[in-house]
Structure formats: C-alpha cells, structure tokens
Amino acid sequence: MITPLALRSEAESLSSALPPLLAEAEQLAATVLLGDHGRRRAGTGDxxxxxxxxxxxxxxxxxxxxxxxxxxxxxxxxxxxxxxQSILLWVDQTAAMSFTSDKNLASKGHRARTIALATAILLIRGGERVGLTGLRLPPKRGEQQLAQMAALLAEDSDKDFGAPEAQGMLPHSRALFISDFLGDIEPTRDALFKAADRGVRGALLQILDPQEEAFPFDGRTIFQSMSGTMQHETLKAGDLKSRYLDRLAQRKEDLQSLARMTGWQFQTHHTNTAPNTALMWIYGALERRI
Structure with missing residues (x-):
C-alpha cells in the first residue's frame, strides 16, 4: 500500500523538472493580451x-x-x-532541436516547448481544449492538463529529426506543429494532407537558430548532427554557403507551398528574437477560418 508520504515524495520528484518550463511559459503567456482570443465561445451550433x-x-x-x-x-x-474548439499540438523533441549556437540563446527545442506550452496556457484559460497529437494526450481543459503536457514536453527523443504525428487529430479541429523542419519533408507533407482530409486547419512554426540562417563557416569545418550519428568534414566550408542557403530557402518555400495547399499558415521564428512575437502570430493563425 502506498503511503501519503511516499506518494507526496514521488509526486514532488516527478514534478521537480516542471516548474521552470511552466514558469517561463506562464511568463510568456502573460505578455500576450487575450482580447477576443481569450473569450469563451458559446459555439456555432449544437x-x-x-x-x-x-x-x-x-x-x-x-x-x-x-x-x-x-x-x-x-x-x-x-x-x-x-x-x-479542440487544438492539438505537435512539438519536435528530437536531438536536432537541442542545437544553439550561443550559450546566451535558448536552444531551438527549449524555445519550441516554451511557445507551445504558453499557447496551451492561453487556449485552455480561454475555454479551449488542448492536447498533443499521436494520442499522447487527448484534448482537455484544466490546470492538470497543463501539468501533464509540461511533463510530456520535457521528454527528449534521441532521433536526429522529428516527423509530425497526424494520428489522433479530430475532424474539423485545429493543430499547431513546431519544428525546425530541416529533416525529410515527406512526413510533414503526409501529415498535412491527412489533416486536410479531416478538415483540420492550423499553423506550422519553423524555429531556427540565427547561425542556421547565416552559415558563418569557412575553411576546415566538421559538421556533426546533434546525436553524433552523422558527420561531414570539409576543408572549404565557405564554398558550401551558397548551396546551403539555396536549399534552406527552397525548404521554406516548400513549407509555405504545403501550408497554402492545405489551408494552413506558415512562419519562421528565430531564437534571437522575442518569443512573444511568435506566440501572437500563432493566435492569429489559429483563429483564421478558411
């Protein structure tokens, strides 16, 4: 039999990693004026x-x-x-998202999780039901839902790149996918088409480190994936810059095209800019009726 003392000890141990993420998300959410976005809707029919x-x-x-x-x-x-009124979130929690080029900047993954949780806080307190895709956490309301979401978002994956999960999305609901979207684009394409088939509309938020936009490398350079499973060494990194930037621009164009075809919205956010700008954009994107 579990004693109250043991249960409390286990609960405190389980929640010890959550307050920083929740506190940061709470602070971010507080910077956004709810306005019309935060009102409870009576609905459009019964x-x-x-x-x-x-x-x-x-x-x-x-x-x-x-x-x-x-x-x-x-x-x-x-x-x-x-x-x-149900919104499902998918946040890339793979190794690639742990990258940051500067110790004073948040990693892509930390920024993604903070923005996602802040979005959930505002939506739930505005009367919406929020959950995670892939049947990890069905959409609900309440502070307990936020605590469970924070726990799941605190987990890490050892995979190099993430792939959006379309399973569990309710017909005619809304969704938010957050990632760097630098891996294989086909899983993202498949997820968006499946979502569109169910009448799901939503937003893609691409999060990039400023170094990934600038490619400030020259001379001998070793490029290694965050998991350490992939590596490429070159003596003339500067020669790769134009090709890299062309491919990055093409990836953004492909994501924008996918969003346009499926009725979603697309935006790129950088970790050296204020997170509240991305949060406000998300609100506008999720509110649009297409």
Whole structure:
C-alpha cells in the first residue's frame, strides 16, 4: 500500500523538472493580451457529433444519462462546435532541436516547448481544449492538463529529426506543429494532407537558430548532427554557403507551398528574437477560418 508520504515524495520528484518550463511559459503567456482570443465561445451550433466516455473535467450536467444507463460508463455528447474548439499540438523533441549556437540563446527545442506550452496556457484559460497529437494526450481543459503536457514536453527523443504525428487529430479541429523542419519533408507533407482530409486547419512554426540562417563557416569545418550519428568534414566550408542557403530557402518555400495547399499558415521564428512575437502570430493563425 502506498503511503501519503511516499506518494507526496514521488509526486514532488516527478514534478521537480516542471516548474521552470511552466514558469517561463506562464511568463510568456502573460505578455500576450487575450482580447477576443481569450473569450469563451458559446459555439456555432449544437449539432450532435458523437458520444464519448465522460472525463474528470466534464461537468455532471453534461453527462447524457439516457445513453449512460445502457452501460457501466458515463457518456457525454460532443457537439460539432466543441470539436472545432479542440487544438492539438505537435512539438519536435528530437536531438536536432537541442542545437544553439550561443550559450546566451535558448536552444531551438527549449524555445519550441516554451511557445507551445504558453499557447496551451492561453487556449485552455480561454475555454479551449488542448492536447498533443499521436494520442499522447487527448484534448482537455484544466490546470492538470497543463501539468501533464509540461511533463510530456520535457521528454527528449534521441532521433536526429522529428516527423509530425497526424494520428489522433479530430475532424474539423485545429493543430499547431513546431519544428525546425530541416529533416525529410515527406512526413510533414503526409501529415498535412491527412489533416486536410479531416478538415483540420492550423499553423506550422519553423524555429531556427540565427547561425542556421547565416552559415558563418569557412575553411576546415566538421559538421556533426546533434546525436553524433552523422558527420561531414570539409576543408572549404565557405564554398558550401551558397548551396546551403539555396536549399534552406527552397525548404521554406516548400513549407509555405504545403501550408497554402492545405489551408494552413506558415512562419519562421528565430531564437534571437522575442518569443512573444511568435506566440501572437500563432493566435492569429489559429483563429483564421478558411
């Protein structure tokens, strides 16, 4: 039997890594005026969408007792407008995102997680349901949801590059993908097309370190992936600059084209700029109805 003391000790141990991320996200969220974005919507209709098992965050009055009487589980009716209020996030947590060119700059991954969690804070406190893609965390409201999201976002992956996960996205909901999008573009293409097929609209936020835009390398240089699994050595790094910058520009153009085709929005954010600019852009992008 678990004693209260042991349970508290385990909980404190589990949450010890969370306050810094949550605190930073809270501070970032506080810099954005909610305005119209933060109001609770009454919805655009009460068309029945589906039955789903009741969750702890559901009010008793929302339970469909007639449907629940036919089983041992309580059920709630999801309305069409409630689905539209669900936002699912995917944040790249792979090794490539741990890169930073300057110790005084946040890594791409830290900036991505902070912006994602700040977005979730504002959305949940504005009455939205927020979760993570890939069935990792179904969309819900409440402070407990934020704590669970922070715990999952604190995890790292040892893969070199990330791939957006489209599984678990509800029809006609919204989504936010945050990554450097420098790996294989095909998984991103597939995820966006699957999302579009379900009527999901959203935003792609590309996060880059300023060094990745400038390519300030010359002479003998060894390029190595953050996981250490890939390496390339050259004696004339300066000769690679124009080709690299052309490929980076092409990648941005491809992402912009994908977003345009699927009804999403695309933006690039740099770690040497204020994160609240990206947060405000996300709000505008998620609010657009296409």
């Amino acid at each position: 068309t029945f969408w589906q039955y789903r098992p009741a969750q702890d965050t559901d009010e008793a009055r929302s339970i469909d007792w007639r449907r629940s009487a036919r089983s041992d589980t309580n059920f709630v009716q999801d309305k069409e407008w409630q689905i539209a």
